[in-house]
Amino acid sequence: MSGFFRFTPLANALPSTVPFVGPEAIERARGRKVRARIGANESGFGPAPSVLKAIRERAGETWMYSDPENFELREALALHHGVSRENIAIGGGIDGLLGEIVRLVVEPGTPVVTSQGGYPTFNYHVNGYGGRLVTTPYVNDREDLDGLLSAAKREDAPLVYLANPDNPMGSWWDAGSVLSFARALPDRSLLILDEAYCETAPAGSTPAIDALIGQPNVLRMRTFSKAYGLAGARVGYAIGTLGNVQAFDKIRNHFGMARISTVAALAALEDQAYLRDVVEKIVLARDRITAIARQNGLSPLPSATNFVAIDCGSDGVHARAIVDGLMEHGIFIRMPGVAPLNRCIRVSVGPDADLDLFEAVLPKVLKAVR
């Protein structure tokens, strides 16, 4: 039952790994059902009723491959953002798009700049193509724009990753700072600006689309997985120059999108009223998580996302004990992976019932951990 012995040296050197353990795997390992799924930054508020209606009505189309040009969805997104269809590349969530752009840029040894403790799936892809991760620490729990810029220049790195708002800390920069950073980057460095959480960010923190649309060394990434509530559909998109969008066509799995997922994304985009409503709910849930944390003597960080990082005042061992303790009660949350971020736990927003449970259980877990 061994494997084939002529995989590439790079493949042989890679571990069989997963950037995140799924809640289902935790359920199986722990023999305990998740009662509050507030760990993966999904939206427990779900997608719009109009989206569920579209999925149900058009389920019968599942026998057909999805349009490999993703024409309709790109057209709708172009209209939504005031750009051309040729500025939009569709992929299997931002995760899928990250894998593709890394493949286009990274060879064994290529330096890639990101923040220490930044998005693990990006790192997974960089490692998967043999890239060399160059990390710069967070400063005050924010990604350090100056540090990233220095590292990019010092390493002559062709790829730089920045999430704004950030995951796992929920922090953000104002649009002006992001713009200055993007414009200061050498044209030899391609910026992946991951804006998965932009819909829940405060006004003034997301640069206008047209501010960066002409810059060949910037790719912005968006998703239907967060505020739109469609994590399970796997639909993300990149916004960039024509040349960069066409580059995806060289390597992507053209027939890789699920047809009903595309239908769902289109319906979600059309229902901006629902998006506004759900963002209000997300903000309220964020405030509630913040309040619960404070009630328990913890220090919640400000958040522009659909989760709140909570400083538990100690180290990774302590935070891990809290994560594990909550799961003993069926509450699934996550935590940052590296110090000093891992003094925090990360709690995703969710409906009242989920947060009621979190509120009820957290004091017990903290008591047990102390």
Added chain:
Amino acid sequence: MSGFFRFTPLANALPSTVPFVGPEAIERARGRKVRARIGANESGFGPAPSVLKAIRERAGETWMYSDPENFELREALALHHGVSRENIAIGGGIDGLLGEIVRLVVEPGTPVVTSQGGYPTFNYHVNGYGGRLVTTPYVNDREDLDGLLSAAKREDAPLVYLANPDNPMGSWWDAGSVLSFARALPDRSLLILDEAYCETAPAGSTPAIDALIGQPNVLRMRTFSKAYGLAGARVGYAIGTLGNVQAFDKIRNHFGMARISTVAALAALEDQAYLRDVVEKIVLARDRITAIARQNGLSPLPSATNFVAIDCGSDGVHARAIVDGLMEHGIFIRMPGVAPLNRCIRVSVGPDADLDLFEAVLPKVLKAVR
């Protein structure tokens, strides 16, 4: 609006291309709606009603990422095939799995053996990783097992592709011949045995699962896209040794599966009664396409798949004219891409209405082409 200028040399050398132009793109280019979609080897009979019911009932789960371990589906497939869950890797259709296995094996210059005119998407992935395609011609419209074996040995090729039954010709080998081929291959060559069409093949043409399950240089690929009628869901799987299955975990997009697609695949697998019914319909439709071809003086090839290749008695220009002529009437079919296979057109099965239209229009098109 140009692109970033530091893509890898390999990426720069690749064209922006697509292995197949989708019917939607043809509709847009020709300004004509498809009335009979019988070109992409989808199943116009659709998935089982039980599958549509499952999609509709569980649409609300779309807010959650799918289990990255694909536990339930792998467990069900393992039970179905009498193997262990650890023998099953799930991917975004066979297309997605092909991309992954090529990535695991192919570096720039790696020789990869396939048939001349074989599955274009496999070739697309090989080119995408810089591999060197070594092709051997079809013999009597079948992939040439002896030729593939010789080429694999001669080139010391780490990767060999065989589809049984074959696409685009619909031809097949008996199970014994496939087994002999797989066992004769050097252990230095990994066989991708693409069995996308095995559900519609005659008895005795698909090797038993346990006949090859212990062989580390064989990976068998199956899909829910063909007989199961779920092309748009993008669910395929590979059956192989534990080591080979784990290799996918090194590079796959763990959170890449659409949750509802997995639900649909599970429901489809459970409804084997529907599968039996639909395979009967597929066989009848295949017979009908065969009869229509004969009525028109053409030479349909025997088929083990959900399509029929029809020898139109001339060359690729002639066949292309027929494909284009049919599309003028809204009938979408395809044809093989290289000589001498491209003397044929390739017509997928479909419901009666689709074949009625094909039957009515084909004589007119042939008359116009002559």
